[in-house]
Each structure stands twice: as structure tokens, then as C-alpha cells.
Amino acid sequence: QVQLVQSGDEVKKPGSSVKVSCKVSGGTLSSYVISWVRQAPGQGLEWMGGVMPMFGTSKYPQKFQGRVTITADKSTSAAYMELTSLRSEDTAVYFCAKKGNSGSLDYWGQGTLVTVSS
Amino acid sequence: DIQLTQSPSFLSASVGDRVTITCRASQGISSYLAWYQQKPGQAPKLLIYAASTLQSGVPSRFSGSGSGTEFTLTISSLQPEDFATYYCQQLNSYLSITFGQGTRLEIK
16 A cells, blocks of 8 residues: 655745655655645645656646755655745645546645744 | 636535536646545545546545546535545646646535
8 A cells, every 4th residue: 555654844934945755655656756736724736746756857837946846765765845935825735646547646645734934 | 737627616515415516627638637535634535537437445426527628526415524625636748737726515
């Protein structure tokens, strides 16, 4: 059974960076595509990008280009999402998820709350 | 970018009702559409992929249909545990993902 376990909640200052991890077990990270999705309080789901560990390539939507970096470490079977230049609007729960059939996201991490506050 | 618009945004229904949620894409996406259920404080749960294929373990009262630009999620007989928020999601040919804005389903 595939499991994605994320790192703990974070509190950050505006202008700083955060790096959230997502450890994958029950399968081989290099054969997966891992996406990151965030959800601001009371809001919907927003895709932040994804990584293909087999090829070491990542893809990001225009909104997050230059501010987010998604990587994967096959040796630790973990994916990472780093977001820089944090502002209050980045306060959200951040989820990692594994790509399933036909572009769906079939397994999800438990979520990591990132709070940006001075 | 492909936009997904769900309707309605809010739905009030009773246990046993049949409900339908619609997701419209701004351009054709073939059948690369998925549906999720999310309850407060939880991660989204995949219900349907490829527009109409039920994910393993999901009750058969959930069904999906559509292709191209219009898709529907139907719950044939609402159960108490079905009251949640539902999202559609697509993956386009450029490997970018977008979500609909969500439909909140509440008990009448």
C-alpha cells in the first residue's frame, strides 16, 4: 500500500522560505510523478507543480514559476517542495500527491500547514 | 490555461436524494478528468478517474460521465457520509493540472 507522509507544520516570517518533505513508502519513488497542491483557509485546491523523479524534471504553473522548486531524492524516497519569498497569502495546507491513472491523483499526504505571520 | 467551472457551487440535499454536479472545461480535455471528495481537515479522496472509472473501494452510488468539455458526477442515493466538498480536476496535454472551484454539498 502506497503511503505519503509529510513533514510537520511550520510557522514562517514574511520574506523567508519553507521546505516541506513528502516521504513515499510502499512503492518506488522513481516510477511515480509527485505533485504538490495547496489549499488556503476556506478555499479550493491549487496545483503548484510536479516532479518526475525518474527523469529529474519538474513542471510548474506560471503563477509559481521562479518561487517554487519541487525536487525528489531517490536515495531517501522523498519529494520536496520549497517556496521562497513567503507572504501572508501563502498561508495554507500543502499536500503532496501521487499521479495515478489518466492524470488523476490517487494517493495523498496528510497535509502540512504553513503559516506565514510576522 | 484550461479553466474548469463547477456548478452549482453549493448544494443542499437530503439523505436518499440523487444529486448531480457538473464540471465544464474551457476547452476539450478528452476524458482526462477526475473527481474528488474532501471532508474538513482531510486530504482529498479520489472517487473517479478518466471521467467515468470508479476508483477501487469507492461505493457504486458514485458515477461519472462526459467527455470533451462537459462532465458530471452523480451520487445516486445520498448517504450521511457523502456530505462534503467535491472537486473536479483535469490534466492537459502540457502535463498541467487544474481544479474546479469546488461544490459544497450540505444536508438540507
